[in-house]
Amino acid sequence: xxxxxxxxxxxxxxxxxxxxxxxxxxxxxxxxxxxxxxxxxxxxxxxxxxxxxxxxxxxxxxxxxxxxxxxxxxxxxxxxxxxxxxxxxxxxxxxxxxxxxxxxxxxxxxxxxxxxxxxxxxxxxxxxxxxxxxxxxxxxxxxxxxxxxxxxxxxxxxxxxxxxxxxxxxxxxxxxxxxxxxxxxxxxxxx
Numbered sequence: 001x002x003x004x005x006x007x008x009x010x011x012x013x014x015x016x017x018x019x020x021x022x023x024x025x026x027x028x029x030x031x032x033x034x035x036x037x038x039x040x041x042x043x044x045x046x047x048x049x050x051x052x053x054x055x056x057x058x059x060x061x062x063x064x065x066x067x068x069x070x071x072x073x074x075x076x077x078x079x080x081x082x083x084x085x086x087x088x089x090x091x092x093x094x095x096x097x098x099x100x101x102x103x104x105x106x107x108x109x110x111x112x113x114x115x116x117x118x119x120x121x122x123x124x125x126x127x128x129x130x131x132x133x134x135x136x137x138x139x140x141x142x143x144x145x146x147x148x149x150x151x152x153x154x155x156x157x158x159x160x161x162x163x164x165x166x167x168x169x170x171x172x173x174x175x176x177x178x179x180x181x182x183x184x185x186x187x188x189x190x191x
Contacts, residue, residue, distance in 0.1 A: 003031075004042065004045055004046070004049075006031075007031045007042055007046075008046065008051055010030055011027070011030070011031075011046075011052075012066070014030060015062065015066075021052065021059070021060040021062065022060075023059075024036065024040070024043065024060075027042070027043070043060065046063075047063070049065060050063045050064050051063050051065050051066050052066060064092075065090070067092050067093065068090040069090065069092070069093065070089075070090060097126045097184070097185035098184075098185070099128070099184065100128055103128050103129045103181075104126055104128050104129070104184070105126075105127050105129065105181070106124050106125070106126060107124065107125050107127050107149075108122065108123070108124050109121055109123045109124070109149060110122075112167075113148075113149075113150065113163040113164065113165050113167075113168045114138070114149055114150070114151075114163065114164045114165065115164065115165050116164040116165055117151065118186070119138070119149070119164070119183075119186060120188065122188075123186055123187065123188045124186070124187040124188075125138075125140075125149065125183045125186050125187075126183065126184050126186065126187070127140050127181040127182065127183055127184070128181050128182050128184045129181040130179065130181050131178075131179055133152050133179050134152070135152055135154050136151065136152065137151070137152050137182045137183070138150070138151050138152075138182070138183040139151070139161070139180070139181065139183065140179075140180040140181050140182075140183065141161055141177060141179050141180060142178040142180055143161065143171055143173050143177065143178075144173075144175075147180065148161060148171065149183065150162055150163055150164075150171060151163075151164060152179075153170075155170070155172070158172070159173075159177050160172050161173075161177070
């Protein structure tokens with residue numbers, strides 16, 4: 001039982017490499033369990049915990065908690081602070097960043113017009129598709145049949161798109177400004 005966390009970690013790594021969970025026999029070889037009964041007990045415990053589920057054809061698939069990750073205490077960005085000895089909470093990135101999956105898309109940012117808002121070229125933003133947004137929201141908008149990401153603002157009674165980089169001008173649409181969606185999250189992968 002104490003090794004279930006390690007076994008789950010190995011299954012997560014396997015899934016990351018192959019995008020599928022292994023068979024029962026492969027699970028045994030992967031985690032070092034020799035008997036079918038031991039593997040079946042492990043799978044039963046992982047199912048009970050919500051980490052894996054069975055498909056109608058009895059294959060294993062990730063469960064609702066499979067993608068949870070430990071959420072460490074806040075890390076001090078200034079001076080170091082003592083580490084906590086408490087068990088970490090967990091967090092599923094999708095649940096945290098994607099409040100409405102059916103209305104959400106991921107978009108890779110190209111360009112540097114939003115760097116002062118912390119959005120860099122190559123970042124992936126989580127965009128909730130909406131036709132309305134509030135002043136101050138970072139939006140993906142359609143201007144002259146092209147998509148752009150900017151901060152929505154109002155100027156002389158008209159909606160404008162304000163970049164977060166002084167090297168770029170404010171976008172003042174001549175026609176209708178169409179909001180595609182509002183940025184609700186952001187991902188960045190460090191190489």
